[in-house]
Amino acid sequence: MPYNIIVLIKQIPDLELIKVNPSTGEPILDGVPYRFENLSKNAVETAVRIKEKNGGKITAILFGNDKATQVMKEAYAMGVDEGFIITGYQESNPIITARVLSEKIKQIPHDMVILGNQSADSMTGLLPGMVSSLINEPLLSSAVSLEVNNRTAKISSGTEREVLEMEAQMPVVISVAQEINEPRFPPVMQIIAAGRKKINIESSQIKSESMTKLVSRKAPKSDRKRIVFEDVDKGAQEVAKVIKEVAR
Amino acid sequence: MKFMIFSDASDLSKQIMTYLRGKGDFFLYTTEDRPELLSYGATKVTVLKGDQTPESLSSFLSSEFKSNGFDSIFIASSVIGRDVASYLAQSLGLKAVPEIYDVSINGSNVKTKRYGLGGKVVLEEESDAKIFTFIPGISDDNPSGGNSPSESKEIQKGRVTITAVKPKKGREVDLEKASIIVSVGRGLGKKEGIQQIEPFVKMVKGELAGSRPVCLDYKWLSEDRQVGYSGRKVKPKIYIALGISGQIQHIAGMRDSKIVIAVNKDKSAPIFQEADYGIVGDLYQVVPKIMSYL
């Protein structure tokens, strides 16, 4: 049975490339490129695997800015059929993001909405429940495996202490955990082809507002010695000395 | 002040209750029926039985919140806790600040601290939020003695059906107490690598830990040995990272270590920025070398 699937994806600044201003401790975000958020890729992969098995259509929605086309092209290359970028994203505020996404979700017929359970940059973990609540569809949370059959979605969910098997009737929201799959690297040809595909860009009508007033945003101080040995033998000697001192 | 606590994790329940003691009355709502939770000074402990899905739990908690006149809600950050927080924020129309490790409440003004940009920065914020999710480490865990009254409540079933519950293996180690931790990453390459590293761990009288892929994806180590933002937060005297690239989510769990030693074959691996001593090389060659000098 074919399914209509919506995946929610996020673009984030490339965290590894963010430098910290040594005198203020503040992050330097100017010029840092955006990339596909980790768990969003797992979400797309989950959707693509369902489509490959059952047929259907995958629509991706990304709340971001006009720089998000690269991420959407990657999503196309992985197997997404149609993509909407909604511009107007200012900062992490799950309440606003959930509202913007839910408005769009309501306009698209679907059986499942799939998203990551916690994004790699802001890590709030609040979006899945908020979307579920706003579109009034049950949430299957933190899936580490997913099966769909006859409009029932069944997942294993890994909580801290247990693995819960649970199921719900579609339409349903499914948040996925990193362990659910290993996202594919689409072949170059697919990425090139995806580059020609149309991306729908709309702007958000919901006013952005801050969740909090930011008092300070600084990197925790790291005063590591950063003594790096490329000579293994010398390094091993030095490290052994350090260990011996502490272990004594 | 009158606080509502929801937690499905007893270690966090205990930390939150220890933290709140003296700041007001607090009521614990927990999915765990554990007698030791009664000796932390809660005005009442309510054990939630029946349906354990976030939607059902939060519809019960939402009506408790309204009928009891609570000022704010403290929620243990867990897979279920985060979902419960988001439902409550929506249904009660209250602001939520997630994943915090520090809070001070002054009337309706709340100061919080949490990590941003994947753990790279600390966000100090002010808000009028009423819902908070807490990551581990907000406070020590000190029982106050005494015996809180307790009751249990049956949660009504919702739209999601739980068909099976399989307990995970219990915790094997107390990494928080280890003085030397040897932590392995994806650079280990294979499960058998663990056995090759074990003699080294023994020699330095350390505990073995790992990055998330090693514990969660490949299961070379048990989950309770995962260090990082979503794992354990450790502060040993020496943290030895072998074949770990040093992504910020990992650093967030070992940043407070006294001395950090890193072995990585990639000279440009970010872990070297977070290390006191680094050795560029193959861990399978470097580790025996270190052992030969111990």
Ligand SMILES: Cc1cc2nc3c(=O)[nH]c(=O)nc-3n(C[C@H](O)[C@H](O)[C@H](O)COP(=O)(O)OP(=O)(O)OC[C@H]3O[C@@H](n4cnc5c(N)ncnc54)[C@H](O)[C@@H]3O)c2cc1C
């Ligand atoms: C919401 C969220 C939460 C997360 N929470 C955590 C968490 O709690 N903990 C955590 O660890 N991660 C967490 N992660 C994942 C994190 O982003 C990284 O993916 C992970 O830390 C990488 O693990 P790694 O360093 O072992 O692997 P990799 O990044 O693949 O690094 C492997 C390293 O090993 C080196 N190497 C390879 N072979 C050798 C060899 N023979 N000798 C020496 N070096 C070698 C390589 O050069 C490389 O640097 C989280 C991610 C998200 C999105």
